[in-house]
Amino acid sequence: MRVHELTVVECRNVLYRARHGRLACARDEQPYIVPFFFYLDPAEDFLYSFSIMGQKVEWMRLNPKVCVEVDEVLDRDNWTAVVAFGRYQELDDSPAHADARLRANELLQFHAAWWLPGGLKPESAQEHRTPLLYRIEIVQLTGRRATPGD
Amino acid sequence: MRVHELTVVECRNVLYRARHGRLACARDEQPYIVPFFFYLDPAEDFLYSFSIMGQKVEWMRLNPKVCVEVDEVLDRDNWTAVVAFGRYQELDDSPAHADARLRANELLQFHAAWWLPGGLKPESAQEHRTPLLYRIEIVQLTGRRATPGD
Numbered sequence: 247m248r249v250h251e252l253t254v255v256e257c258r259n260v261l262y263r264a265r266h267g268r269l270a271c272a273r274d275e276q277p278y279i280v281p282f283f284f285y286l287d288p289a290e291d292f293l294y295s296f297s298i299m300g301q302k303v304e305w306m307r308l309n310p311k312v313c314v315e316v317d318e319v320l321d322r323d324n325w326t327a328v329v330a331f332g333r334y335q336e337l338d339d340s341p342a343h344a345d346a347r348l349r350a351n352e353l354l355q356f357h358a359a360w361w362l363p364g365g366l367k368p369e370s371a372q373e374h375r376t377p378l379l380y381r382i383e384i385v386q387l388t389g390r391r392a393t394p395g396d
Numbered sequence: 397m398r399v400h401e402l403t404v405v406e407c408r409n410v411l412y413r414a415r416h417g418r419l420a421c422a423r424d425e426q427p428y429i430v431p432f433f434f435y436l437d438p439a440e441d442f443l444y445s446f447s448i449m450g451q452k453v454e455w456m457r458l459n460p461k462v463c464v465e466v467d468e469v470l471d472r473d474n475w476t477a478v479v480a481f482g483r484y485q486e487l488d489d490s491p492a493h494a495d496a497r498l499r500a501n502e503l504l505q506f507h508a509a510w511w512l513p514g515g516l517k518p519e520s521a522q523e524h525r526t527p528l529l530y531r532i533e534i535v536q537l538t539g540r541r542a543t544p545g546d
Contacts, residue, residue, distance in 0.1 A: 278479070311427065
């Protein structure tokens with residue numbers, strides 16, 4: 247097996263295809279990971295997503311530093327992992343976010359992916375189900391790929 | 397689709413079966429996720445794993461608060477996600493860790509899983525390849541499962 251670093255373009259391709267990964271936020275140095283759906287804007291350094299209110303959003307409002315991870319593991323000799331450090335930006339109804347909200351709605355509705363674990367809560371906590379839109383600005387992107395061979 | 401909370405026993409079963417998930421650590425409120433292999437000790441609240449030196453280990457030495465996530469996504473109506481908050485414990489050669497190192501070696505060698513992304517670096521950085529053993533003490537465990545239906 248050989249392991250090599252991916253270029254930024256290769257990392258972006260992995261994120262673009264994946265659409266499903268994990269998002270980590272942190273509070274008081276305690277990290278917290280959730281699975282989430284996203285869509286990479288192919289023209290910019292933003293991942294768009296949505297969520298209903300909950301611990302993840304509360305933490306990201308207090309500390310916008312996040313991490314996104316996507317992996318594709320076929321077997322022990324064939325895997326890819328991409329990690330992005332990013333910043334959370336909530337796309338509220340303010341005029342300042344009008345363009346970004348429009349872009350988020352275009353991307354997410356077009357790809358019809360309103361089914362994600364990150365957007366769902368157990369039945370006992372469904373009182374706040376209006377999703378909020380957000381995006382992650384990518385500030386650092388790295389990846390590795392393993393392929394068979396010496 | 398229905399979403400319900402998993403019991404602690406159900407969460408442990410998911411971790412026990414999975415053996416592959418994601419580990420997040422944090423430094424200066426910046427979370428960092430990596431894919432990793434682990435083995436849950438069925439008798440205790442510890443996940444055992446190994447790694448070579450790198451950013452993940454450096455960060456966990458400075459801040460032992462970590463998060464482990466495992467998800468099983470079959471399709472939009474069939475998925476499970478388990479999240480554990482935990483504490484990093486490095487199992488060095490000191491007498492205090494002798495029993496834990498023995499247990500780690502038993503579990504990890506028995507399951508022959510020395511192939512993990514978390515234990516590998518690109519070829520350009522293979523100078524420190526002796527793996528170190530560590531375990532994550534589980535301090536909080538939650539999970540959700542979605543199943544088809546109203």
